[in-house]
Amino acid sequence: NAGVMQNPRHLVRRRGQEARLRCSPMKGHSHVYWYRQLPEEGLKFMVYLQKENIIDESGMPKERFSAEFPKEGPSILRIQQVVRGDSAAYFCASSPPGRVGEKLFFGSGTQLSVL
């Protein structure tokens, strides 16, 4: 499967715990985007990364949220001390070289539920 891989598909956490969401981009793609989606709403941009660099994190809350895309391994979106309002679907997308960010290839998402 050469598509964008996200895991886990479903993640249940209790308030105060940490959530780690993983994303492996498509082969040959070096740009990764994280979006958040609430039911029956569109996708809200969170962060855009290239290998080892955060390019734009303007959509990410300043506290409790962090993202990384190391030289080796998947991109990680980390949410510390989760609260019920963090419950949402989190989608990762990767973009081919060229007009970066124009054509996005999405994973199947991680549904985070905070109890």
Added chain:
Amino acid sequence: TQLLEQSPQFLSIQEGENLTVYCNSSSVFSSLQWYRQEPGEGPVLLVTVVTGGEVKKLKRLTFQFGDARKDSSLHITAAQPGDTGLYLCAGHTNAGKSTFGDGTTLTVKP
């Protein structure tokens, strides 16, 4: 902040009917994309429009980019139940990221 407004928010029609959904903004985009999303899955890219006034056809789907590159429409002819889904437009700028509208949820009843 660049905002994209999609209308209608919800649309329920019978199989065989035609429909148009809209995506409007006050901002100019270098290109605009349409995606379709099914429940429990990520969005899938349908088309990219780049030139003002451009029209692209994908089987029964016709996409148009406004002359000023601020708005777009998606027209579906003879809708089928398999067209059911959330249709999202996204505007891209040279800053490297895409801004999404809130989508139109389409239900096509057999």
